[in-house]
Amino acid sequence: MATRRPPRVAVWKFASCDGCQLTLLDCEDELLAVADAVEIANFREASRAVVEGPYDLSLVEGSITTAEDARRIREVRAQSRFLVTIGACATAGGIQALRNFADVEEYRRVVYARPEYITTLASSTAIREHVAVDFELRGCPIDKSQLLEVISAFLVDRVPNVPTESVCIECKRRGNVCVVVAHGAPCLGPVTQTGCGAICPAFHRGCYGCFGPMDSPNTAALIPLLEHTGMTPAAVRRFFSTFNAAAPAFRAATESVAEASSPP
Amino acid sequence: MNALTVGEKRTLERKDLAHLLSALRSAGYRVVGPTIRDGAIVYGEIGREEDLPIGWTDRQDAGTYRLERRTDSAVFGFNVGPHSWKKYLFPSRERLWTAHKTGTSFEIAPEPREEVAFAFLGMRACELAGLDVSDRVFDGKVHDPGYHARRTRLLRIAVQCGQAGGTCFCVSMGTGPAVRRGFDLALTEILSPARHYFLVEVGTEAGAAVLVDVPLGPAEGPDTEAANEIVARTAASMGRTLNVDGIHDLLLSNPEHPRWEIVARRCLSCTNCTMVCPTCFCHTTEEVPDLGGDRVERWRRWDSCFNLEFTSLHGSSVRKSGLSRYRQWLTHKLAGWYDQFDTSGCIGCGRCITWCPVGIDITEEVAAIRTVPSKPGAKP
Structure with a gap:
């Protein structure tokens, strides 16, 4: 050969x-x-x-x-x-x-x-x-x-094995305690694609969404939860508007949250 | 020197609990059990009794968990947390074998089996039921060598629950809170101003063997009565119920029930419920080659029916909607398992309720489907 x-x-x-x-x-x-x-x-x-x-x-x-x-x-x-x-x-x-x-x-x-x-x-x-x-x-x-x-x-001409599932599954495989449920922390993990190894939750921080939207993100279900943790609508918009602000699912999430009314 | 037989009961003073731990270690067991980490009671190594969550409890409800101080110094005064024992018997990641290229062919080297003997300290009644379910999955018709090896050497030290957790519904599932079978030793923690001790019941000879040199006292009628009373009180204070009457047919005959749409709007498809479930066993395998292509490892990792890729066939997923994935999980867990494993997949531990970030409650969902079932004759 x-x-x-x-x-x-x-x-x-x-x-x-x-x-x-x-x-x-x-x-x-x-x-x-x-x-x-x-x-x-x-x-x-x-x-x-x-x-x-x-x-x-x-x-x-x-x-x-x-x-x-x-x-x-x-x-x-x-x-x-x-x-x-x-x-x-x-x-x-x-x-x-x-x-x-x-x-x-x-x-x-x-x-x-x-x-x-x-x-x-x-x-x-x-x-x-x-x-x-x-x-x-x-x-x-x-x-x-x-x-x-x-x-x-x-x-070798094969499809890369790069999962498109949520950060949550990696968090759980790693044995992390859920920061949302146990600490009331805002976290984008449930709508974010895995790949980082769930680093932030392992250090008691919510996920920042660095890997962008997972394959089937239900951001509409997550937004009320973020607000429940004490985030203002403006804070929720900012949360979705970082490294992947223009990823379609995150952009749609940002746009779905009404702008806080500006002070007179 | 105690020579106990199966079914016998004794008492163990609280101050002598450390003797039980050292007896387990002397017998060669790796003791794992409840311990505090990151603001929750998880399962981890128990090196000494201070590793146990002494004087701590948890407050749980749908989508929320908080660790709290107790007013007493109970050793097992809490309920189940985010971890389950499956992480030891069915690890979240496990290498199954390695293959090496040999000229134009290849050789497969099986994974050497760890010779570890676990002692699970503090298994709750529901968790014993969960173990029984897992045995049917991994050690029944399908034989998983890794699971089998770990399971065979396992010592199960059960604890009867002294309180019901905020999301528990074991009474409905017939799995607790009383520990009745499937244990090597069963403890009931009895705490009164006068005395803090455990009632110990021997379940197997392996259980009796670790007690040989542990200081024990006789168990009298009042001790057993006190233990029974604790369990009865726990059962009576359980806040949630799930009506399992005819549940197999109820769920399987309601695939178009409007409730699925409602729950799907809330469901994040994040997989948390399946990850914390002691009986969820779905997994995927993947080949991990090295860059040179001379060596490949096969790994198994936890997967979930909530993942889009889980049902990916020929480049597309079978269950594309969140609705179909939630429905698959619930109907499989509470109905399909009867056909597959002759048992419910649910043990009533409540983990899926507590650890769902948006607080979806399996008992509520079943109740909703039961309240307004589809019209008879509706298309399945």
Whole structure:
């Protein structure tokens, strides 16, 4: 059997904080195995040496917030056999998608000393809104073992084993005590996709929804519960409006809660 | 030196409880039981008697649980918490085997079995019933080697409930609060201003064996009467009931009952009820390969009928709606189990009620379906 050249992997950055790419470098124990299994051909956070495409697998971090990036992602797609998004920015637009519900012009005027230097789109959008995506890995940031699972799945052309169930099931498998039931804490776990290992509830905090909506989120049933824990409607809106604010189910949840009436 | 026979009763003074714990350890048991962690009474390692929730209790209602101080120093003065014993017998994650590539073939190495002998300290009557149900699932027609190995060596030290929990309904299910069978030792905690002690009943020879060097006193008629009175009081104070009369046919003949729609609007499909249920056994298996493709491990992990992926076939799920998933759970638990395992799947422990974040109450749901059943002749 002829030896095949190892699959060529590229890592791309769009509007993001680099935390998800860093997860690949954080695979300390497994990094050598990854390097044996694939050729890391284009990963600027790790090396300046770039091997030209095409690539077998592109890992894409970040959202599309500029016209230039909207063009660049099409180039990435064109030279990639598989394209996998990594993280909340690439998958749902990220925290920067809060601009989608606000006036970007006003932000530009208020935030920047020289607003004319800033060229940006009015929205922050997920990669799938621009090009075809083969798989979306959730998380802010992504989970290391899920990333390894996705890489190893694409190496052998199989579907990644990445559950889309709630955080609650992972919480229970881990033996955590439910922070909602035992402490009255607000928690997005029942509507959020698992993958983090239920870290926050293990440390007595409610889930912040870093992995975005689970496959069948009943946010309408969760909202009264959040309000019951003492959250104001404005707080509930903010709770759904973080890293996955523009994920359709979370956005719909935010919009379903009436704005608190503004003081006269 | 006590040479006790099955059915005999003795008394154990509260101050001598530590002797029972050390006797269990000396006999080679890994003692697990109720202990406080993260604001709840969970099951964990019991190294010494201070690990037990002495002087603590819990206040439970639908969707809420609070740990509270008792006014006395009862050792077992609480009810069941978020954990169940299944986490030891049917762990939430378990590696089943490992396969290695050997040239063009592969070899499967079975998982070595842990030789652990658990002593479950503080099993409630409902939990003994739950164990019986689990035995039918894992050690009946289906033989699960891991479960069987752990179950065979298990020592069951039961405690009769001195109070009813806020969500308990064992009386309705015929599973408690009296401990009647399926135990190795059964304790009843008797606490009066004059004396704090346990009535101990021997259920098996394995139970008698651990008592050999434990200081015990005689059990007189009044001790047994006091224990019976405690259990009767617990039974009488149970707040919830579930009418099981004809429940198999009631549930299976009401698949289109409007109540399903109402409960589905509240249900989060979060799986919490199934995770805390002592008898829910659904699981999935997955292959976890290494990056080089030379080695693969098969893992089993807890799964739930509330998960969309649970019924995923050919890329789509059979039970897509929350309604169909809740209905599946309830009808399976309270009806389908009779056909499958010749028992109800419900033991009346109330965990699914307490630990449902939105407080869906299985007893209320059944009552609602019973109150306004579908018209006779309605399409199933």
